[in-house]
Amino acid sequence: MSVLELKNLSYIYSDGTEYVLKNISYSFEKGKTYAIKGRSGSGKTTLLSLISGLERYQEGSIIFHDKELNQIDLDHYRNTNIGIVFQSFNLLPHLTAIENVILSMDISKVKVENKRKKAIELLKKVGLDEEKGNRRILKLSGGEQQRVAIARSLSYNPEIILADEPTGNLDKETEDEIMDILTNLAHKEKKCVMIVTHSNNVAKQVDQVFELKKTN
Amino acid sequence: MYILKNAFVSITRNKGRNILMGIIILVIACSSCITLAIRNSASKLVDSYANKYDIEATISMNRQNMMGNFKPGESTQEETIEKFNTIQTLTKEEIEEYGDSEYVSSYYYTASISLNSFTLEKATEEISSDSNMPDRGGVRNERMESGDFTLIGYSSYLSMSDFITGNYTIIEGSVSEDFTSNTCIINSELATLNNINIGDMITFVSPNDETITYELEVVGIYSDNSEESITDMQSMYSKSVNTMITNTTVIENIKELDDDLMMNVNPTFILTSKDVIDSFTEEVTEKGLSEYYQVSTNLDTITSETESISNVSNFATTFLILTLIIGGVVLFVLNIINVRERKYEIGVLRTIGMKKSLVISQFVLELLMVSIVSLLLGAGLGSILSVPTANSLLEKEINSSEEQMNSIGENFGKGDRGELPNESGKGFDKMNMNGVVKIEQVSSIHVAVDITVLLQMLGIGIILTLVSSLSAMISIARFSPITILKERS
Incomplete structure (x- = not known):
């Protein structure tokens, strides 16, 4: 069951010269783990910012439970519907x-x-x-x-756990432990877990990989 | 509620930053408290001066007007003197008419007359002045024959300014409380010269008609302590040696016996406020006061008395404003630094869904909590420091007024002021006695830091805190959490 859907999502820098994301469409479901992969500059962090409601998109839409993300209270969305885990922890x-x-x-x-x-x-x-x-x-x-x-x-x-390089600063053993936790959250507690990562090891452990490519 | 808890935890876990902020606010609070206390005390002192000194209006000769009519070449000096002698002295009826005014709260007057005596020998010396009549603005009548002695009558204790100011002091007996009795007080030098004691009778005689006599009992002997008399090294006697003190009833009775006697009457009107001076002057002019008389007041004296204190108050106000400006700027800058330091924290709070308004509230709340504690400590410290500072300004005033009141009683021969009789049913020491201080009023301003100062300080502190935290509010409102976190990464 889709919990979050990207429809023709585009994001352009404020100077209006370059698209970071262009016409992205994807559907995320509960009970699954997703790896959002891509090379540097492919827009992984931007996509994370948009999905987490830290930034607003200009084109396309993000649908959360049939509601356009740009039209809801994003503070409430962040403190109720989505849990964010950062590479640098942000505690x-x-x-x-x-x-x-x-x-x-x-x-x-x-x-x-x-x-x-x-x-x-x-x-x-x-x-x-x-x-x-x-x-x-x-x-x-x-x-x-x-x-x-x-x-x-x-x-x-929350229904969605969004993790930005959650194991980026950790050793291999700890990385596996963290990944176990996140996988369990998806499979046992039916959360939708999205992991932004460079790591192939992480990508191997998720249910689906969503690869972003550079727009230019 | 969690905002409050979070603010408190944040303060306790970031002691260094908050102690620094607290010290700065404490210094501002302390100096504000001192300046506010000084300012308020000085203002109260100015007010108390305004209350303790009544506005007194006196009517005296306008010599400028008189001399303006004397034109060299057109009139001789004799003609001018003749003209001068035609000016009628003020009568008791006129004074009563002038006193019957909405601008006058009370009035009193003195009357003087010149007489000879069968029982007294005049104190004279070759180099002394012929005239023993004090110049009190009265006018000599051409029909008047000058006597050897001056008899001055007072209408009440309040009119006895020479005793109030200490120029005259009773050394034996006392001033009669009955201002209609046939009694008098005699100068100590004249008493010694004539071997006069308390209880002796003195017979006065009109210089115009020796058949007209008047007898007064001596109830007191006074000494002349006036600077004029003490410093007059060329005179054997004091200026007032041939002056006797009695009441206005006696003077009026003598005047009734011999209408040709010249009587000088000098009124003093206590005005309701300084704002009515012009109105009162206009009113007495309309009531027929001669152009050769003028109304003068003690307003300049009162103003000059309070000028230095007003300067202290103004200086305190300026200092307070400067302190607040400098303090405000320092706090403003510290807040900017504080917000920059805590940018990461703001980013995290915003990321996990805390609303901007709540983040701002938490930051302002933290500053308010630190400010209130510092303000209270500053108020305590300030009050300790300001009390001696502010009170030293008042101490001289209080001491001098108390000494003055005590000495008044002694001048009247009544021991201390506690023994002074009531006048018109009022407590004597509560009355305004020709510039004498009301003790109660001055004592009440002895407390430098009062609830007004504390409330003013609290108000100033909270406003200053809110204004200085504007920088934090604006910064937090402008911060983008994702930008902060990217910078951090």
Whole structure:
């Protein structure tokens, strides 16, 4: 079942000289993992920005549950419907792992009776115990930070998980662990997991690969 | 609610930045508190001066007008003197008429007369001045024969300005509380010369008719402490040696016995405010005050008294404005730096779906929390520092007014001011006595930092915080989260 659909999506730089994305059409479904591949400059990150609602597109459309993405509240979309995991984690360093997850729940206004308990559960789900959960972000390793980022993205139970090079800063072993987590999220919890990646190893582990090519 | 929690966590986890911000706000708050306290205290002091000094209007000879009529070559000096002598002195009825005005809250007057005495020997010396009649703006009558002694009558304690200012001090006996009694107070030098004691009777006689006599009981002896008398090294006696003090009723009674006696009457009108000076002048002119008289007031004296304090207030205001401008600029710059430093945090918060307005709210809330704590600390520190500063400005005033009030009582021979009688049913020390300070009023402004100052400071602090956080608001509103995160990557 399609959860997100790209229809003739185009994106042009603000100076209007060059298309980054041109007439992209694709359909993403729940319960599957997708790898968005492409060479540098092919528009992977731009596509991620558009799908995550961080930027607005000029041509074509992105349909989320029959709604045009450009016409909905993107802040609400980001804190409710889509969880984003970045290569550089993008966690708040002055907070602990648990606090980062709770903050995300606060922003999404998700109704949870005990947010701390829920945060600990989520962290355990991605392989972090409570002791590590009480550490400040900078006291955690790269792999652990990425797990926190995944736990944070799951805190409001979104339908789509969008990961931008989630294993880019990690070693091979940790990469596999993170990929296991993401695959499980798709297959067991029926999330739509999109992974922007360069890695062939990652691409091998997903259900479908969507390759972007340079427009010029 | 989570915004508040998040703001609090952010403050506690970023101590260095917030302590720096707090110190700057504390310094601004402290200096603002001191300047506000000084400014408010100075303003109150100016107000209290305005309240404690009544606007007094007196009617005196307009010598300029008189001399304007004297034209050399056209009139001789004798003719001018003759003309001068035709000018009628003010009468009690005229004073009552002028006093009956909406612009006048009360009035009093003194009356003086010149008499001889059978029982007293005049204090004279070869080099002393012939005239012992003080110049009080009155006019000599051509029919008047000058006597040896001057009898000055006062209508109330308030009119006895020489005792209030300390020029005269009772050294034995006291001023009679009954301003209709046949009593008088005599100069100590004259008393010594004539061996006069309290309780003795003095018989005065009209210089025009020796059959007209008047008897007064001596109830007090005063000394003349006026600078004029003390510094007059050429005179053996003080200027007032032949001057006796009594009440206006006595003077009027003597005048009734001998209508030819010249009586000088000097009124003082207490005006309702400084704004009515011109109206009062117009009114008395319409009521028939001669062109040879003029109305003068003590407004210039009052203004000059408050000028230095007003300057302090103005300086404090200028300093406050400068402090706020400099403080505001520093805070503004710090906020810009703060937002730049926290750009990444803003990007993350925006990425995970926090609305711009909430991010702005959190940043402003953080600044407000730091500001309020710093403002309270600044107010506490400022009040500690400002109290001695501001009060040192007032201390002299309070001490001098208290000393002045105490000495007034002594001048009247009443011990201290607590023993002074009430006038017209009012407490004596609450009354305005020819420039004497109201103690209660001055004491009440002794507190330099009050609730007004605190509220003003809080208001200024919050406005300053909000204005300086404008930079943060604008920056956050303009930031694109994806741009921030790309820069970071």
